[in-house]
Each structure stands twice: as structure tokens, then as C-alpha cells.
Amino acid sequence: MTTGRVLKWLGPGLMALALTACTQVAAPVQPVLKPLARPDVPIPAKAAPPVVAKPTSEASAQLRSYLNQVQGAQLSQGLLRRDGGGTDTPFTNTMLARNFEQVAFYNEYNSSFSGRGGPSPLRRWAAPVRMDVIFGAGVPPSQRSSDGTEVRNYATRLGQITGHPVTMSSNANFIVIIAGEDDRSEALAAAAARMPGISASSLAVLNNLRDDTYCVVAAYASGSGPDTYTAALAVIRAENPSLLRLSCIHEELAQGMGLANDSPGARPSIFNDDDEFALLTRHDELLLKMLYDPRLRTGMTADQARPTVQKIAIELTGGGPV
Structure with a gap:
């Protein structure tokens, strides 16, 4: 995507971060309360207060205006395509295998975010992925509803594509924060409180x-x-x-599954900084299938995996152009 848009925090640096941030805190013992006498007349349940978005700051309003201009400019240039590719974007098994190697076996950034990352072993999830969404206080109810639906639908799609369990759960190990300038820090703190080993300061x-x-x-x-x-x-x-929010949902959640890098040669793909495609393409679905193919193992290097990757790519494309 656009330069500076996608910041991946992946690789050995994160391993150290997660370990040093891990703190065991004993849960307080809750007192045992005596049951109250049952009233003669049932007490009606209190209705939950309606969600009311907080007013936004000038900084947030200016950022919203800027991002709307960005989306408008991209659409006017024929970018942010939603068609998944077509006759103008054919790819072969050789191209698919090459793109998988670039996207799955490299980091986009180094551990200090000061430059491009280098080679990396294959990374992915072993445990089921459990997603949940945390919204900032300033996100209006209509946007919460639409964005929440998009995340749920996409989580289901990722599970179907990869064959790896991906569900929505309040006991999440993959949290999606949708928040603005005014409330992102509070949302990050709320996420840190729900994820063992990750402190608010580390975020x-x-x-x-x-x-x-x-x-x-x-x-x-x-x-x-x-x-x-x-x-x-x-x-x-x-x-x-x-559309930019939906594009972010598609790219970040897919990259959080293990496709950590972008490649200028990947097409048709969202794993490319050119912003040509906004949503996951058929090419990208095949990359995700390859990532979770049981013939590949977590920790494999690109050299170790290359023969198997090439074989899988031939199988997925039928050996001809797609």
C-alpha cells in the first residue's frame, strides 16, 4: 500500500518484546456475597445506555478530510480496485511461487522500523485464531455496526481459505482496534488489558x-x-x-495471519504498495492457502521451502495462467 501505510511489527524483535513484557499478576480473591432476598415483584432489567459517539477534535477532523482526499484521488486514478483482478492481470504458477516467497519469507521493516526488513523464516498460527473488535469512543454506532460486520465476515472467509480455525470471540488473541486520533490510546490500553504478556507501554x-x-x-x-x-x-x-477502512481490514488481518511483507511484483494483490487493489484477490487467496498448507512447516527458510512451494503453486493453478 502507500508508503508508510502499513507498519508490520514482526519477527525476532517482537519475540523479545513479548517475553520481556510478560508479567504474572495474581487475580484478587472475590468475596462471597450473601444472596439477596428475592423480591415479590421482579425487577426489570435496565436497558443498556445507547452508544453515543464523542465529539471529535480538530486534529481528527483534519485527518478525516485528508484521508477522504486520499481515497478520492486514488479512485480517480483507477486504484483501489475491488474486482479481484481479471484478464488484465494473469499470473502463472511461477509468478505465484515467486510472490509467495517474497511475501511470506521477508519482513517489510526491520526491528527498529528504520528501514526494510530482511529474510525471515515462515511464520503462521498454530492455535486457533480468535478475533474481536475494540472501537474507540468516538466511532458512531452506524460505523461500529458496518465495520463489525465486515470483520466478522472476513474472519469467516480467512478460515475458509486457509483451513485454519478463525472465529470471533470475546476471549481474543487477535484484536482489531478501530479508533481515531482522540481515542486510540484508550483502545490500545483496553486491548493490552485483554492480551496476556502485552503491556500498554509496549504498544x-x-x-x-x-x-x-x-x-x-x-x-x-x-x-x-x-x-x-x-x-x-x-x-x-x-x-x-x-473503502480505505475496508481495505485496511482486508490487508491487516491477512498479514496478521503470516503474510508479513509487501512486494512490488505481486499482482493482482493487496500485498503491494501501489494501492491498485483494495480488497483480497484470487491471487491473495492462493497465497493464504499456500501459507497454511501442511507440507510447509513454521520456521522453514525460503531455500528449504522453495521446492514444495513450487509444487503447491503448480497444483493451485493447474500449471497454466490464472
Whole structure:
């Protein structure tokens, strides 16, 4: 996507972060309360207060205006396509295998975010992925409803594509934050409180985003395997107009599954900084299928995986152009 838009926090640096941030805190013992006498007349349940979005700041309003201009300019140039590719974007098994290697075996950024990342072993989830959404206080109810539906539908689609369990759950290990400038820090703190081993202070980098960073995903490997994801956190600016928000949902959640890099040669694909495609394409679905193919193992290098990757790519394309 656009330069600076997608900031991946992946690889060995995150492993150290997750381990050093892990703190065991004993849960307080709750007192046992005596039951109250049952009233003669049932007490009606209190209705939940309606969700009312807080007014936005000038900074948030200006950012929203800027991002609307960005989306308008991209659409006017024929970018942010939603057709998934077509006759103008054919690809072969050789291209698919090459693109998978570039996207799955490299980091987009180094551990200090000061430059491009280097080669990396294959990374993906072993445990089922359980997603949930945290909205900032300023996100209006209509947007919460539409964005929540998009995340739920896309989570189902990711599970179907990969064959790996991906569901929505309040006991989440993959949290999607949709929040604005005024409430992102509170949403990050709420996410940290729900994710063992991840402190609010460790997420500070996700709170300080450049204006041209529309969304970001961080994946964590804090278990016994340094290349096996155990948690992930995506942050999507609520100020993004609808198509950019949906594009962020598609890219960040897919990259949080293990496709960590972008490649200028990947087409038709959302794993490309050119913004040509807004939504997951047929090509990208095949990349996700390859990522979770049982013939590949977490921790494999590109050299180790290449013969198997080429074989899988031939199988998925039938050996000819797609």
C-alpha cells in the first residue's frame, strides 16, 4: 500500500518484546456475597445506555478530510480496485511461487522500523485464531455496526481459505482496534488489558502513527516457537473513509495471519504498495492457502521451502495462467 501505510511489527524483535513484557499478576480473591432476598415483584432489567459517539477534535477532523482526499484521488486514478483482478492481470504458477516467497519469507521493516526488513523464516498460527473488535469512543454506532460486520465476515472467509480455525470471540488473541486520533490510546490500553504478556507501554509505537499510515498490524510470538504467532493486534484509523477502512481490514488481518511483507511484483494483490487493489484477490487467496498448507512447516527458510512451494503453486493453478 502507500508508503508508510502499513507498519508490520514482526519477527525476532517482537519475540523479545513479548517475553520481556510478560508479567504474572495474581487475580484478587472475590468475596462471597450473601444472596439477596428475592423480591415479590421482579425487577426489570435496565436497558443498556445507547452508544453515543464523542465529539471529535480538530486534529481528527483534519485527518478525516485528508484521508477522504486520499481515497478520492486514488479512485480517480483507477486504484483501489475491488474486482479481484481479471484478464488484465494473469499470473502463472511461477509468478505465484515467486510472490509467495517474497511475501511470506521477508519482513517489510526491520526491528527498529528504520528501514526494510530482511529474510525471515515462515511464520503462521498454530492455535486457533480468535478475533474481536475494540472501537474507540468516538466511532458512531452506524460505523461500529458496518465495520463489525465486515470483520466478522472476513474472519469467516480467512478460515475458509486457509483451513485454519478463525472465529470471533470475546476471549481474543487477535484484536482489531478501530479508533481515531482522540481515542486510540484508550483502545490500545483496553486491548493490552485483554492480551496476556502485552503491556500498554509496549504498544506506544502503535499510538504514534504518521498521517499517511492508515493502519498497522503487530504480530507476537511469545510461546515456545519463535516463529509461531500467539497474538496479534491490528489498528485501523476510524477517520479512514469506508473503502480505505475496508481495505485496511482486508490487508491487516491477512498479514496478521503470516503474510508479513509487501512486494512490488505481486499482482493482482493487496500485498503491494501501489494501492491498485483494495480488497483480497484470487491471487491473495492462493497465497493464504499456500501459507497454511501442511507440507510447509513454521520456521522453514525460503531455500528449504522453495521446492514444495513450487509444487503447491503448480497444483493451485493447474500449471497454466490464472
